[in-house]
Amino acid sequence: MDVGKMLKLIVSSTLRHKILFALSSGPKALGELQKIIGSTKSSISHSLNDLEEENLITQDPDTKKYMLTNTGYLTYLQMARLVDTLETVKNFEEFWLNHDLSGIPVEFLERIGDLKDSQLYITPPEHLTLPHEAYMKLVKTSKWIKGVSPILFSDYPKAFMELASTKNVDIEIITTRAVYEKLIELAPPEAVELVKDLPNVKIYILEENPKVAFTVTNNFLSFGLFFPDGRYDMMADLISNSEKARKWGIALFQYYKEKAKRVL
Template identity: 35%
Template sequence: MTSAETKQRLTQEFSGIKYILTSGMRSKLLLTLYEKAKKLEDLRKELQKPSATILHGLKELETNNLIQKEQKYYKLTSNGYLITTNMIKLIENWYSVNKSELFWNNHDLSDIPEDVLKNIYLLKDAKYINSTTSDLSNAYNTYIKLISTAKKMKMIIPIYSENHFKNIIKLVNGTKLEQLELIVSEELEKSMMKNETIRKSLMENEKVKIKIIKRKIKLFLTISEEFVTLTLFFKDGHYDDSQILIGKDENALKWALNLYRYY
């Protein structure tokens, strides 16, 4: 399929999506029927709308092969189920982005692959923390406190930071942290090798496994069994440790592991 044909097809599909999303009734009906089939009276009670309004919406969705009626029950077709699943994903993505709007809007996202960005909804319960004029180290101190409890960690480290390496070495030399995996760029690895303390404490430590990739990375990711943290770079190329995203649920860990595996 050529790009022109693809563009035309996507335009047609967008019209179909717009048809659903621009109608509160059509959208609500799909979302309401997503969990299970329902009778007209159930829909009327749940949506608090008259039967005529609901029946009009049902008829439109039935015409577009998104729902079907079996005896007295209305249910989603396979197409309807797929469309609604992705509509929910769109809504959750929208919510997740808006919830941490300053974090996403202020930073360079180019090193987060498209397939991972599409699943931002998995971070919908993540917490955005930023430093303030009264506490310039709020985000950083929150991060240090968080990693101090970890037993196993995976990290993508993009920068040479004495403070970060000092804290990582402290954890490796302690008794809590049992295993550490690091992903660093070739350039960062060379800088680490020049520092005797980092070389001996991290690069020659049995607890630590290091994966080296050729190019620079513009994100700082930390994953443990109980949390994930993400910090990014400003669009001008400078690293920002004043804003951090922290997730502690299974979905956030899933999102972070997908990003980690990519690198």
Template identity: 30%
Template sequence: MTSAETKQKLTREFSGIKYILTSGMRSKLLLTLHEKPKKLEELRNELQKPSATILHGLKELENNNLIQKEQKYYKLTSNGYLITTNMVKLIENWYSVNKSELFWNNHDLSDIPEDVLKNIYLLKDAKYVNSTTSDLSNAINTYLKLISTAKKLKIILPIYSENHFKNLINLFDNGKLEHLELIVNEELEYSMLKNENIKKSIIENDKVNIKVINRKTKLFLTISEEFVTLTLFFKDGHYDDSQILIGKDENALKWALTLYSYF
């Protein structure tokens, strides 16, 4: 199938999506039936709408093979379940982006693969932390406090920062950090090798596994067993350590590990 044919098919399908999303009643019916099959009385009580309005919406969805009636219960068809599941994902993606709007809007996202961005809803419970004029180090101090409790870390490190390496070395010296996995680019590795302390304490450390890639990255990702943090670059190419996204739930870790495995 050519790209032109694909575009035509997607355009036709968009009309179907628009049909659902432009109707509050149709959308709400699909979302409430996504939870479980329900009787008309349950739908009326939940949606606070008269039976005639609900029945009209149900009939429209039934004509489009999205719901069906079995005895007194309305339920999603297989098609209806698939479409509604993805509609829930769209809503959660929308919520996740809007919740951390400043973080996403201010930064270069080009190093995050499209397939990973599509699942941004997994970060819906992540916390956005930024530095302020009264506390310029708020974001970085929050990060340092988090990693101080970690036993194992996976880090995509895009910048050479002696302070970051110093903090990691201190974690090893204090016996807190048991294993570190680093992904760095060739230029960064070269800078690390020139610093004798970093070379000895990080590169030659048996507890450290370094993977070198032949490209610069535009994100700083840190993953432990209990949290994930993400900082990005401004669109002008400068690294931004004043804004950080922190996730501590299973979904955030899943999202981060997928991104990490990409590199």
């Protein structure tokens, strides 16, 4: 089948799109499809014929139920991914438009739909402490923490060390050389020695600015970006507790970990 023709067949018809999605959960009779989709039987039948003609669906001769073919299922998977991507782009449009995306590698931008079930938190200037308080509440319930932070939040290191030393939370942090050196400068010598003695704390240095700041734990992802002028946006965070978003965050952390060097 011509690719352009297939795109036109699927994209130009909401009804055909709905049929593929309805059949993704299993075979269905015409009456079942009508209940799910809400269109007339004649309209659905016409669309079914179009899809069957292009080998995207087939009808069981015994049960008379329609089902996706292998190519139909592959097409559905890519359509579902596209829908997730478009929802993520549209739902958080201002977030993507107003920030520097260069810190998100292309292979992760291609999976940006994994962040669909996120919420964008915008903090009013008069309440700048609120997101940090909410963030710390989430962190304190975590069993492990992985973070990339090219910026320094003065109260976070102490809080993280308390979690590592008193609750045995596994912590891995990737930061820049400038931030690391500032941390060492500000930290009491005994705190630095404590970190060295904690087997569940690992700190890595990136020689380049990743231009993203995020934390992923066993129960949430918190993700922030920089403005095009290089300033970090302290007032906008994407937060999600979905499994897809957390897996996306873990993979992005691993991407930067492979580029970093462990120092503690």
